[in-house]
Amino acid sequence: MERKAYGKINLGLSVLGRRPDGYHQVDMVMQSISLADTVSFAPGEGLSLVCDNPDLPCDGSNLMVKAARAFSAKTGLAVNWHLACTKRIFLAAGLAGGSTDAAAVLRGLNDLCGQPLDRQALEELAASIGSDVPFCLYGGTQRARGRGEKMTVLPPVPRLDLVLAKPRNLGVSTAWVYGEMDRTPGRVPLDIRGLENAIRQGNRQGILDRMGNDLERVTVNRYPVLQELKQELTALGAEKALMSGSGPTVFGIFPDRQAAARAAECLAGRRQDIQLEVAHTVEEA
DSSP states (O other), X not given: OEEEEEEEEEEEEEEEEEOTTSSEEEEEEEEEEEEEEEEEEEEOSSOEEEESOTTSOOSTTSHXXXXXXXXXXXXXXXXXXXXXXXXOSOXXXXXXXXXXXXXXXXXHHHHHTTOOSOHHHHHHHHHHHOTTHXXXXXXXXXXXXXXXXXXXXXXXXXXXXXXXXXXXXXXXXXXXXXXXXXXXXXXXXXXXXXXXXXXXXXXXXXXXXXXXXXXXXXXXXXXXXXXXXXXXXXXXXXXXXXXXXXXXXXXXEESSHHHHHHHHHHHHXXXXXXXXXXXXXXXXX
């Protein structure tokens, strides 16, 4: 059996402040995209994991392994499965690559075991693994609050064609980004309500006008290459260019698939130091 594990971008990311438990209170609109990993399941002796990307550890630190173990602990069922992941989502990129793989494991194991967990139980288990995992269970377009685990399903956005760009050797510490946010004086969090209203109205231009990411200022100031990529995407015809999550992936939204493909081809010719993908929004995981 195989499960697709779709990546995500943030159409809006608002940081409201630090919570007593050390996490940050956030308000986000998260959106599934066509760039996806594939997780396959085969009967095995105990739990094992392999991946076609050698840079991804396959030990107990991997969220897929953590998800399988959490599922076993929750249900009391032995997890005798061999997992194999075909990795296409950029690593450590702000695209929820690890979270979506973990969500695919939870969905897959639940189906293979006769669905012992209902949706609420599965979402609660997902939240215990990571803040983005509940969204990735079902994907689509959702507003996430709390530390990212309180989900509200929104209508699908009009199709958005994307170019995703990530500097190859750049990694960003999410903890560092949030720490720097806490030290930013006079910051006004992005208002997500207008973005949600535009989505509910199906207003494509309204969505573009209200998109934003509170984390972008911190990451872009530290890594000027991200601002350069945003400017290049805009010069190539992007209607909007934004960073996803805590970075370092930036994405441009183009009028159609052909415009996105032309921009990606042009950018690839200029830069050998970035990973590039053409993608589009999708409705569900």
